[in-house]
Amino acid sequence: MFLSLVAALGNPGREYEATRHNLGWVVLDALAKKYQLTWKQVPQFEADIARWDLSDGRTRWLLKPRTFMNASGRSLQAFARFYKIGVESIAVVYDDLTIDLGLVKVSVSGSAGGHNGVASLLAQLGDGFTRYRLGIGPKHPPQMELVDFVLGKFLPDQQITVIQKLDHSVSGLELLLSRGIEPAMNQLNRRDSK
Secondary structure: OOOOEEEEOOOOOHHHOOEHHHHHHHHHHHHHHHOOOOOEEEHHHOEEEEEEEOOOOOEEEEEEEOOOHHHHHHHHHHHHHHOOOOHHHEEEEEEEEEEEOOOEEEEOOOOOOOOHHHHHHHHHHOOOOEEEEEEEEOOOOOOOOHHHHHOOEOOHHHHHHHHHHHHHHHHHHHHHHHHOHHHHHHHHHHHHOO
8 A cells, every 4th residue: 555645743843843742743844854845834635845856757645743642633634635635635734642652653543542643633534544643751750730731841851762763763754654564564663662
């Protein structure tokens, strides 16, 4: 299955730039930079879009919704409908609290798990998109409100981990895009599990 749309979830605005909830944008930006892709703001889709023309003649799109996390699905649905992209051809990159910081997991279905961006996608697109989940957990301190944690910035030592693991996160995403879901799950989920 060719994944023709890769979207990363995050919140627009400078105050959200270094927050845990925007880790998906960090990874997708790094992928775009590696392949010298240029982002363009497209108001029609409420998103930043980068077009990636592959050597085999196919086109893959990168997308960052600018709707705020809770309405991510609106942007993705508009884009997917316009370009006639089925839900099974979409990969979504986002932060996951249930996975330890620095680890990556790939899955295809499941609940939103308390993630408002994923809930929005499920409501607008339905299930069946590939999930490229970036660990930001565990929540610390445990009694901290979920929203405060995900909208909080990484602590200095965590920021070092994010930077050290960025290449790993990008190469894992490349593996998913080049080899497909099964090989990515087999390699990343197993290698990353403790």
